[in-house]
Amino acid sequence: MNKGIYSAIFGSLTEQIRFNIITNNLANINSIGFKKDHSISVSRSFGSYLKDYSQVKVEHTPTDFSQGELQFTGNQWDIAIKGRGFLKVQTPRGIRFTRKGNLSIDPEGVLVTKEGFPVLGKQGKITLPPKLDTINIDNFGVISSNGRNLGQLDIVDFSNYSGLKKDGLGFFKTTQQPITSKEYTISQGYLEGSNVNVVEEMVGMIESLRNYESYQKVIQTFIEADHQSITQIGTIKT
Known part of the structure; x- marks a missing residue:
């Protein structure tokens, strides 16, 4: 041959x-x-x-971790990260990281992803009081309602993105230790589309x-x- x-x-x-x-x-x-x-x-x-x-x-x-186009939804629980950074999420397989910002509140008042996994804030899980009319999420991920601070999203980053591996459902896993992101802006009422x-x-x-x-x-x-x-x-x- x-x-x-x-x-x-x-x-x-x-x-x-x-x-x-x-x-x-x-x-x-x-x-x-x-x-x-x-x-x-x-x-x-x-x-x-x-x-x-x-x-x-x-x-x-x-x-390719380049920015996807931001899409306006008007939903107060939708957020888009513009710049570097990831949401920190507690999953059954451990801590995972994602850019998906279509969030919601579960029956216990915990801020969760579409899959029902808790989104972590600076102090751990973010639990919100019941019967909130409107909420505001500022550029730094601080969540508030009627002037009351309810927590802040823990937006993290990594020095080397090559260590991030896809883990399904839009999540990433890594053995690297995350660092606090300093190059991001949160846009409430928007979602980041695919790149x-x-x-x-x-x-x-x-x-x-x-x-x-x-x-x-x-x-x-x-x-x-x-x-x-x-x-x-x-x-x-x-």
Whole structure:
């Protein structure tokens, strides 16, 4: 077998992975606070691929943390973080971080995410008194009603975003210790949309499909060449 086919196989599998990342980005175009991914492939020895194709994977998929467009909702419990920073959330799997600001109050008066996870403030969970007519959330995340301070959102940041890993539902996890963010503004009544650019993703998808088709043609050419060689060897007259 011509060793060139290994390169074509690797290229084909890489484009499949790239295509999956692009389709996931497009599927989350309307997801609040979603951050798109880029794919970077790292080569391994082709021998490992032949033994187990499941080993073919993207070694590093960096997340693009650029700002998404702010969308006005008018909902007093919706917030958008403009600049650097994340909401700190208590989940069943531990502390997680998110840019999703579609918040609400649970039956116990605790400020929670859409999934029902408590959003943490400077002093822990934020529990609000019942029957609040209106609330105000200022630029620094201070929550108040009729001039009464009810708590402040704990907006945190990280020195290195490469340590943040997606954990599903728009949450991120990390082993890093968060620091207090100093480069943010809270906008009440807004939500941060996805930072996915449809045109860029569609161009990338078309390019990936074309690359995949090209690799498949190369693979087919190698297969036909090998088949022809075998056939000719089998018909040599002595």
